Amino acid sequence: MRRLPLTPVTASHRSAPSIHKHGSSMASNISGSSSSSDRQRVAQHRLRVIAGHLQRSAESDSVIQAAECKASVSESVAADSETRTVPRRRQEIMKWNGWGYSDSRFLFNKKGQAEFTGKRYRLSGLIIPGLKDWFEGTFGANLQHKSPATPILNSNATHPPNLNKAFVEELKSTGVPFSHDTEDRVFRAHGHCLHEIFALREGKVGRVPDMVVWPNCHNDVVKIVELATKHDVCLIPYGGGTSVSSALECPPEETRSIVSLDTSQMNRILWIDEKNLTAHMEAGIIGQDLERLLNEIGYCTGHEPDSMEFSSLGGWVATRASGMKKNIYGNIEDLVVHIKMVTPQGVIEKGCVGPRMSTGPDIHHFILGSEGTLGVVTEVTMKIRPMPEYQKYGSVVFPNFEQGVACLREVARQRCAPASIRLMDNEQFKFGHALKPQVSSLFTSFVDGLKKFYITKFKGFDPNHLCVATLLFEGDREKVLQHEKQVYDIAAKFGGLAAGEDNGQRGYMLTFVIAYLRDLGMDYYVIGESFETSVPWDRVLDICRNVKARIIHECKEKGVQFPPLSTCRVTQTYDAGACIYFYFAFNYRGLSDPVHVYEQVEHAAREEILANGGSLSHHHGVGTLRKEWMRETISSVGMGMLKSVKDFVDPKNIFGNRNLL
């Protein structure tokens, strides 16, 4: 079956080379295209394909002919499957019991050195000499003590599917592909919470969906939802599967047949409107495809959540996602212009795409953050921007975290935050240091040593207190340089020293590989997780200190034998506050039920966050993991409002994942 990632778009007469120009000026933070010839080859192939489409569309001059469903397209052409990042059988390229691509993982080689496999990332194929010492030192872990995962899924681990025959029969007649293969079902039964992955690694599987359907377009979804409503089948929408809120777990008490609705095949950009700078997409498209395809014609959305390699547009909408570069482009709620969602009551959408309306409460805000409880987001119109001419990374070292936070606050006060500005605490700074790949030249290591000497000895920074902010500037070259100077000047007032582009860039690269690192830890009795919150500025330091301390104390109290890693970073700045990410991991040797201990500690940490004026979530969402705190978060009346919307839209609880309420 030939499914094109990019169907005919609005007549765009940009030539391929011009796309190329932008692409090369960008130091990609995902894959580092310049360093991998393999990636270049793939990209060039894609470009050829896309260029071909562009020419054809220009000839036919067919504007906005997108809504037609792919399901009817002939299955005969299956040539360019590599342009589609997410196949129906995800397990073919992705781990079934860990993060990301199967070919990419950390391991300790025979010499005991850490390396990262595969070819996809900048770090791929490199040795990371400092990781072992850091890992053993931080966690008290030992390479001799392994806790390997169950290699393959035992098909007996799952119950046979509980199929609703009438539903299946009628579904067959629609031609929408579906499966009740065990691997397909297990893959969609979880997100990436620690307890979910831990269970999979032990080969344990709870309630899984009874069936997976792959709609190809909006109309397919309409049919599926109609049938589900008719036959009282429970639907759980599934986008990228990167949830960290237990939002994809099948409610164990659900007795109806559960159907996972996988949106991955609804992945087309349906049209681009250059006059209004908007693009209309199917909601199953994942972040990296969307960005890459738009980049190829000189645009971007600028929406880059850390999960963008795998998370989908529909998922972003359903969870109120936030992107790294929101300072320029905005969060998902700022980016979305129009949403189409299929509910058991029918399709909900606005009648126009005016940029702002005063028409009562914004119905988009019932959909944004609804976490799959109301329906399936099928199509979204989003703002796009011309790709930035120039990108520059940067970093600043501060003598301590307090100064760093004060600097970020000042940057926010002056509203001059770069596309991204993040402040890591001392522990994360050390962690980042441990992840430095092997340097090839003597000179580089000499320079590094000199830098270290300068900062710690000459400037008197205490290596156990200093922390680092990473920066990403985007825009016109001239403006970027000007902007950069402004930010560095502010930093200097808070004792900050510019620490180079490399440190900054590596910081952002780590964002994408850090999730892989958890799998490595789990091979050696180390479990961990990250969680986030948002908090007013005046609370930032207090909440960071208290939550980190709470984690350490709780671990001790719950019998964890080794001191945990408890660290945080400020990842977003706002006018009135900041987003804070906590990372927490510990060596669980000696514990009989590590996951339970882990959950107790995370629970305590969340209580601490709320007690310190932090929000329940900045962008991960509530899912079922954080439901218990919803009432105190939004008040009883607020709960009632949400509940009455749910009752109207989905009285039979077809969308029965039980998230949020």
Added chain:
Amino acid sequence: MFSPTQHGESMLKKKDEFEDILEERRNSSDLRYALRSYTPPLYKEVTPATANELKDMVLQSDPLCFVVRQVSTESGRPVDEVQAEASAILEEMAHGLQLSTVRFFAFTLSKVFKTLFRSIHVNEDGIQRLQQAVQENPVVLLPSHRSYLDFLLMSYILYTYDTPLPVIAAGMDFMGMKMVGEMLRKSGAFFIRRSFGGDKLYWAVFSEYVQTLLKKGYAPIEFFLEGTRSRTSKSLTPKLGLLNVVLEPFFKGEVYDVTLLPVSISYERILEESLYARELLGVPKPKESTSGLFKARKVLSEDYGSIHVYFGQPVSVRKLSEGRVKRSQFNLMPRHIPKRPGEDINKVVIELAYQLVQNQQANMVLNPFVLLATLLLQNHHQSLASGQKPGMKLQELTDRALWLRDLSRLFGACLQWPDDRPPAEVVSSSLRLHPGLVTISEGRVQLALPGEPHGASSPEEELFNQAVIILSCVSYRNQMLHVFVGPALVASAMNISSSTQKNEIANSHSFLRNMFFHEFILCPGGTNQDLSMSFDLLEKARALDVFSHHVLVPEEGHRTLSFLSSLLDPFLQGYQVMETHGRSCCESKGDTLTDKQFVPDVRKFIVKQILAGRLKYSEVLSSDLQKNALAALSRLGAVQKIKGSVLGNLKVNKVMVNWLEDTLGEKEAA
């Protein structure tokens, strides 16, 4: 809620060994000791700052700036002027800790302590716990307060053990002493006015100053929960003001935790002993002055026995308030804007305050003389009633003391009774330490009351002179009241209700507990728990057999019960007299009388009652007892303070007074 753990803790605590820190001082150079290197462990998140930097931090802080602006708006005064006033307040208040002054004190106090005391015993395990705690979280030291020496002693000990020196909240009265005030300031004291309830600016400066010290981890903060020195050796009900100030940073999330550390300082003989008795009898306390201090040199020639200083278990405010306090109540407003804490916090703070004072009490070390004074007082009053010759044979006193020793140990007292020495020797040597209070003649021991009336003195003067001795002895008896107060309340409740039915005893018990709320440390709301714990203790002492609905007094129980109820008898009778007086006042002078009138009036009335033989307890002359009784009467609604008048006026509620009379009166019928 806290008691079970507290009980368990106090059991643990007793295992701590005491070390005499004076021993080394007697064997090595004081000068070298005063000049040795001093490198205490520090709070892990300490922000080093000088005393002046601290002042700047306080003056520039958001909370203070907010109040300065507020005061300026309300009063119409320019901000600069208010700011200057705040600065002046801070200048008057702030400490100026200097190591050189501390070293000076280390030297001189070594000399003084060696002259005054035989030993200063410190539990070193407690010091270790403190040193640990100091590094983890801000620490608040809460010593008991019986003497001016307390805080000098605390700093002296902490210096000795290389532990961070505290900054100490001291009353302004010290400031009146030239030189000394400044010396104390340089040794870490900061000065607060006695009352500043309505002064918003003062409060803001004060609380911000204390909280800055705390949050920056500058030094442990030390203050006296009891607010002032107890003149009676009985713990005073905790004052919540400063406690609230040091806890607020935790409730507002500004620190991870606050560690509270109760310290029990037990003096075998208090320096101010006779001074206190006179003060309680209405001779105003001499104003602190430097020359007064030199006159006090006389005290240097006497023997004051030993001191025991017990550093208790650190109390984590976080742990204690977990699940009981919603810290999120401060989420919706900027935290620098003053906001009253919710009921949940108030409740926890009150309970905590009582628990801490109880912790102090539990670790007070009692010396044998405490038992002897108790027995001699009881003997004195019995002989007054029966007309027998006062006093006891040494052997009888020793026997009774041994009985009381065992009973008090059974009830959990920390008794410093040298078991390895013959009891008679213990008794006579501890009697010898108090020649002004007891006399031994012809093998009989009795209170050293002034003998036959001299022609020159009036009966009132004689009574006054005797009362000085009685009150001094009472201050020893009072040291052990906390051990017995629970069971004693039950014993008295049994007398009042003259019933063996548990529910009736419980009613009377609850009434007494309520009435004595200001007299003893009784945790608010802990009535039922206290009652059942007291029943347990009485059963353990074989004084009572407790059944599901009633109790029985076994033959051997009468002695214990009568001892216990006679412990509270002076208080019961004292309260009764106060209340009788209140009634007669309202009959003669109408329903209202002024506060200022009431006190001298009541004293005259009590003197009359004692001289007429209607009241045998001259300790009722104690202004402390009168104050507490008045507070109880007003608490129970028998009198009412009328606000708004210049002098606090009291209004007597006849109905309530009569009811009290009836309830208490039954006692005599029994």
